[in-house]
Amino acid sequence: MNKPVYKKWWFWAIMAFAVIGGISGGLKDREGTQTIAKVDSKQAPEAKTVQVPSPTEKVETAVSAPDPKKEAADKKMKQQLVSEFEKTFFGVENSGSAVFNKYKSDMDSLGKGATDVLTVYGSTKDAKDTALSIMSQYNELEVPDALPSEVKDLLEQSKSHLATAYYSKSEAFDSVLSYLDEQKPSYMNDFEENIKLADQDTMQGVLKLMQAKEKVGLKITEKKK
Structure with a gap:
């Protein structure tokens, strides 16, 4: 009667060999895994720590509080400059009143x-020469540099309109001289056209001055005649 397989010597020899081989292979696999892990850990770049500001942190910004006294003084200064300009503005216009009335x-x-x-x-002829003189005075009238740019621009436009108005008046008086010389009605038509242009520019010039006054908080009053 044959012996069972597990009682034969070669069966146990194979089993012993298989067990030893399995243990050896397991050890090799473990060593290989550890080696790969070590290599990977060496190749991996070092993590850098980045500090991110906390959203709860508050950034303090220094904000200077407005000074009411300084603002009031600045406003008063601007008003004085515009008032002085207005006085000179109408002074130039009134300088020719006697000649034009004559x-x-x-x-x-x-x-x-x-x-x-x-x-x-x-x-x-005196009226024509006076109109040209007033035109030059308006062109040379200085706008205060300390005023805000928008106010300065309005005053520049104001004096420019008045200078143009008096140029048109000088042309109107020249038409009258030509009429007196030649008695041609067409010259009086030219006179009326130039006077109309002069009136339009005068109105625009005064309007720009009033707008400049409003910008600095000055009360608008009707100009005395």
């Missing part, structure tokens, strides 16, 4: 036959 009076007298053409011619 021209008007002589023209009225001529129409009534109470004066001669030569007298009217002289007063008209």
